[in-house]
Amino acid sequence: MKEWRGRAVLVGGAMGLLAVWELSVKIFGIPLYVLPAPTDVAAAFGTEWETLAGHGAVTTLEALAGIGISFILALALGILMDWFPAVKKGVYPLLVVTQTVPMLVLAPIFIIYMGFGIGPKILTVVLMCFFPVAVSFSDGLGRVDEEYVHLVRSCGAGKWGAYRLVKIPAALPSLLSGLKVAATYSISGAVVGEWIGAQEGLGYYLLRVKNGYMLDKVFACVAVIIGLSLCMNGAVRLLGRLWLPYERKHKPYRRYSGGMDNEASGRM
Template sequence: MSIRSAWSGVARLFAHAWPAVLSVSALFLAWELYVRQSGISPTALSAPSRVLVQGYQQREALALHTLATLQATLFGFSCSLGAAFLFSLLLDFFRPLQRAVFPVLVITQTLPLVAIAPLVVLWFGFGLMPKIVLVALVTFFPMLVALVQGYDSTDRDIESLLASMGASRWRIFMAARLPSALPYFFAGLRISITYAVVGAIFAEYAGAVRGLGIYILNAKNNFRPDLVLAAVFVSAALTLCLFGTTVLLQRLAMPWARLGARER
């Protein structure tokens, strides 16, 4: 039964993934054919095959810079996640605070990342801290909004039932409001994790010793579009891996949602 379940899971995964794989493969094939047939200079546009070869030759340097970006991404995202959860608790238990603070948080999201990154580096130096701060700033708001909206989606009848049974406000939160917020939370988590990599790379653009951002900047200054694209592919792969991790965490944290989808 377990082997049959494993095969059925692989079959479902293939059924969901093959359209995306086919479209991406077609895009890369068209790109490769265009570069080969048009005779465009490799310094203007490199073929995917050249990008892969050069990326493989630079794999040690790419791995070193990728680890630096991943470290900043995970540290910053962890700080943002903890702060968003704690702040969402305050906003949920003290509703006047939500009306007072939310407009300020919305204003912070209108500030361009390109303008913030140099200031953060100027304030915190060229180490790991500015990248952590920038990643946290970029990812904090989507997770906070998702959590607050999730709390508000709780069924009022369930809350009234728990209250009539003598449950405290904290108990109602843990038993009803927090589980109701999980789908919203993971939706915000998937959005934020993609922003986290972008935030880390922007911080490295503004000033860093290692990271994919500084690698891309150096490759651009050396007129190496193949290495620029290789780093872009690595950052895209990193983002997809982190995104897939959030999907896996959601399945582990919400097994009932998967069962409901199977019944439908």
């Protein structure tokens, strides 16, 4: 009941904000090239939906490819850092450094070496999505109670067997938390890559209509970007419910990875 009440408040607040926006534009006579009304944005979306759908499909493909690569690399590096502490001490600071460099600085360099194809866009997504997945998974592995590891080792499991039976399953909630963050970033990463150099995609479309001062189409494109980002996050949430159905009901992994991590993943 409280969940539905919260959603109702959220929807009501959004509708109220749109109403104030619409009335402000109409009352003060704000021109379209300064601030379009929500009805103007809706009309632009209605006339441009085929174009937006085509560009959105390109951006979504780039985001899916980038987050898929990030997921595989994060799994490998997370296990490697947990298996060899020396690797974690050497690699972890480098991961943090990669997040201090803006993607708008790196994207032109990618284009110089990789051209104007899909490669630089996917690489931009990878760099934006890899860090939260790798760090969350590595931290989840590090929080596993070693008593459970010793238990399976005493039953004859090898080191990889301990990871397969205990550590990786226990770190899945943390991994999903990182994936939720990365999924939200993935669409933005693809758009940033398209800003620098592209002939299709939402980033390319956004620049084109912005240069023509067609702000109603700009806002429609921004709405599509937000919607796709929410859909990517929702897809990871659905994956989590399918992947860990028992986690949502009974939360048995609190024993392994700690209550704080699971509470954080629940809030995400």
